[in-house]
Amino acid sequence: MSRCHKVAYIISMKTMDTKLPTHTKEPHTCKVCGSEFSTKRNLERHIFTHTGEKPYSCQVCGLAFSQNAHLKTHQFTHSGEKPYSCEICGLAFSRKAHVKRHMVTHTGEKPYSCQVCGSGFFRKAQVESHMSTHTGEKPYSCQFCGSGFTSKSQVNNHMFTHTGEKPYSCQVCGKIFSQKTSLKYHTFKHTGETPYSCNVCGLSFSHNSILKRHMTKHTGENPYSCDVCGSTFPLKSLLKKHMFIHTGEKPHSCQVCGSSFSQKAHLKRHMFTHSGEKPYSCEVCGLEYSTKAQVKSHMLTHTGEKPHSCNVCNKIFSHKTSLKYHMFKHTGETPYSCEVCSSSFSHKTSLQYHMFKHTGEKPYSCDVCGLAFLNNSHLKRHMSKHIGEKPFSCEVCGSEFSQKSNLKTHMITHTGEKPHSCQVCGSTFSHKISLKYHMFKHTGKTPYSCEKCGLTFSHEMSLTAHRSTHTDENTKQTCHENKKKELAEIYQDFPKEEP
Template identity: 55%
Template sequence: MSKLTELKAFSCTICESSFSKKSNLNSHMRVHTGEKPFSCEICGSSFSRKQHYMTHTRVHTGEKPFTCEICNFSFSAKSSLKKHMCIHTGKNPFSCKTCGSEFPTKRSFKEHMRTHTGEEAFNCQLCESSFCYKSSLIQHIRTHSGDKPFPCEICGVSFSQKSHVNRHKRTHTGEKPFSCGICASSFSEKSSLTIHMRIHDGDRPFICGICESSFYHESNLTKHMRVHTGEKPFSCGTCGSSFSQKSHLNDHMRVHTGEKPFSCEICGSSFSRKQHFKNHMRLHTGEKPFSCETCGTSFSEKSNLTKHLRIHTK
């Protein structure tokens, strides 16, 4: 038996991970059982490991015992200090020989390597899903437990993932950190920027199997399919009219309420629909974006172009 085997004498019977101490094996087993014996008395969050619980309590106490000797910046967790040090050294200590990715901790490096080997060491005991990353398993477990440990400090709404609450907070702050390098449009979510970029590169990956129309976003294809199916899932509770899109129902409801939320700052005219407001603004700007390919005549509204085209088809 090698010295390395002797040092890791305690093995997990589920995923075959091995440990040098029985206490470490006991802690590891909670990954599979979902047990979280360490609970925070302040917010109720629970943890499978005492060290994670201790780190969490510092969120409430404000304690930051790990200080960078170079810039004196302090952290509540030792792992955060290790990651921070990479800023000064300019290099992460763990490098993947397969793809060249670098990682600040051995743990994150080991988890990354599973993406190459296909190993999924973290198994859900409730639905048999498996994951390469422990963090992914933890997030997944919340779909079963309904646990939402990340509250918005502004409105109190809670989320199952920290990234989701960070994204939500932008609805309050108006922050749009993801910018398009071509037209300078900015977005609050990276996914919105990805979808937007399809406008510039012409990528329309969502194709209708009936008429072959293509769309930038899957939701637009879903809306389009109702043209073929005739489905109108959005109904008016006042008059019973139904619509294929929720936005059309919202526009329709203003017929009953009399609301006209779109106002022209130039002449004061108000409109119940955004499109009618946009059409109106062209009266002031003189913009005519709809042109006839046959004779070149331009129009401020698409409906007028459609009427005009009948002249050429007669």
Template identity: 55%
Template sequence: MEEKRNCYKFSCKVCGSEFSGRSSLKNHMRVHTGEKPYCCKVCGKSFSQSNVLKSHLSVHTGEKPYTCEYCGTAFSQSASLKTHVRIHTGEKPYCCKLCGTAFTHSSSLTQHTRVHMQEKPYSCDYCGTAFSQNDHLSRHMRTHTGEKPYSCEVCSATFFDSSSFKRHTLIHTGEKPYTCTVCGNVFSLHNNLKSHMRIHTGEKPYACKVCGHAFPRSSALKSHMLIHTGEKPYACKVCGKSFSQRTSLKLHTRTHTGEKPYSCKICSTGFSQNSNLKSHMRKIHTNKQVCSATFLESSTVKQHMLIQTGQTPYSCKVCGSSFLDNSSFKRHMLIHTGEKPYVCRVCRNVFSLHNNLKSHMRIHTGEKPYDCKVCGNAFPRSSALKSHMRIHTGEKPYDCKYCDKSFSQRTSLKFHMRTHTGEKPYSCEICGTGFSQNSNLKSHMQTVHKTKQQS
């Protein structure tokens, strides 16, 4: 051991590294000085080592003398072949001393170590955001410059980064090499399969530190966090309205462009949202064709046909909502103006519509003019009867945009959505615990704080 140590006679005065020969020390010193004396005559690029220049020249000659014995892929440099072979052997020689994670490349270990050290040496000149990896900074810079260097040769779509581009190309090839062993579903990306498997395992590894709600995907948690921060990073370029979700902006933009990408295969009616198409299919084409109803006036026929086809010719320029008839459109506009000209003589509540006042008065009179012909239950409003009838028909027109569940009541969908968003609007005034439904808050107050329910 002593003999081996004595062979290292030359030490670097900068970092203390030891070398057996003067030439080795001389080559090493270029790490500190930045000297690159070996220049490529083809492209002018300089290198600190002669052997690195030699390897570089193969880039220009196209020579690839190093071949992988497993798959036959050829490489211009032996180091590239050595790294490539680890794909086949599974070798990961670079191990993190802090957490034990192993890597095939030393550069990957270096980048990983910065996670522990919280080191972010690469900073954006525009906004100051710092990154642990240079390629992350390069990708981020394109958000400022608008550069999209990756272009699809099939459809000309452009992308900020290569990973997004590679994922996109699978749309055209249709390749889905990753198969779920449980249900047989196939996926184009391994990460998509990994996320999908959590449906079967029930695993939700991404937890919100604010409310504790857990999610199966990091993207879902990131989207959820906007509820707590109130951030709305997605702004409409036409009207300036902002949204917390990218999908919400995408849907909103169609109110300006008139785009209707979802088309009915039976009657060709177009829709801006897939949920509207599903609702249309259920109402119009499920077990029936266009109905044979008859009318006295042609205007009534026209309006009825709009209901059948799902067309809505009157559009609100403020929020993009659409309506079948002009009267409904005018009533809707009162929401934006705030005008409420109808006053209840009993309790002085005000209403924007006369029908709303008329319905409200039944609270005072107890009148319930709308009867269910199936079970005989009576209701003060026609909308309440219509909603009730779905109990008998089994119709579920309200679709969740996050999963495939449908609901017969709008309020049921609203409650369900909170399982995705983590929203808890009802808070206990005593201990601060949040709840997604008011009934859960009431139950909490009675069981935990022993309060009596007010009659």
């Protein structure tokens, strides 16, 4: 046998010796749980799960781990190193397992499914968490407030609400977050990345939750239903927010004025009233707003778009809320009632302004002359007297107006239109206020009363004129004698409407 053949033979025998034990030796068994391992080293590493021992510690932050491999992976959080990357989109990750998990966003594969409802999931842990929606089980609880959660990670995230800790910071703008996922979604604002795409229409989104909500437009699926009123929702989070309507719970409170809100987004929007911040602006005219929804609503004034139409009279509206309030005219519904005098209103804002009559509050004041008003629109109208601005002009005669509503009212003088009709006698009127006062003839209602003598009037301007007759010497008798004279003078100047 040549020398080369001898060397090859020795190497092959040594290789055989090293492999033989794995085939001939008995497996290493854990005496605690009975799990079996091919090597003694794997068994020793497994024992740490029972003893809780963590012999490997990070020299930077002091965190301890049961396995050296876990420590090495943890070190990437300090170094920022991401050695594993996706072959399709190039995204880098600190763990190989994260790359494998990320790949399903490209393949769409959901290998784990719920045995109850058949829903598919990317990860096994998601299935386990999902099962709680069927069982109602919440095995993990907060040691401070007792709130229950379906997973341990949810408890860990919840704890930040008690500690106020925000360990995750943006490297671009410095903004800090309590949740790692919040930071992840925030960075998309800087990068413009929208990694979650719809398989149906191709639209892409920065949040997976937004994609899920979008997908319901295609599927029409609303799997989460309210046990109280039966309303259905595409997302569990939307159902949770909806439940506050029934419970009246408002867990989010303002630290400045104490106002509480049912949703965190509403509190955030409210804070702008204290800070005066208006981070969203119109790209056309530059007007600034405190919420993105306000900008979207404002844009309809430029486009002229009116996507919402009434099923009864086919009148179209720019905003869904305008259509909602318009429908009350057909149904006669007045869902907002005053607790003081039982008056009811179709608009929530109308009730709010009405309440000021009871409280005497005038929260909107002029910075120039100090006059106070019940609502913001009255203040804006008043301000035009100081600045002299009249941005709305009539295309027929060129008359200018400070308010768009005044221009709309003026246009009736050219068209002769009388859109407001009396349901009792059929008389028609150009202005809604004229119809309102006309209805008092039928009902006999005199809602405006003098606080000094008790006389009542059907017109607010009649009451205003009457108040000027009061002096210390005036009596109720004088008031009654002057009432007919006052009303005659007022109605003489009041615009007359032909039936």
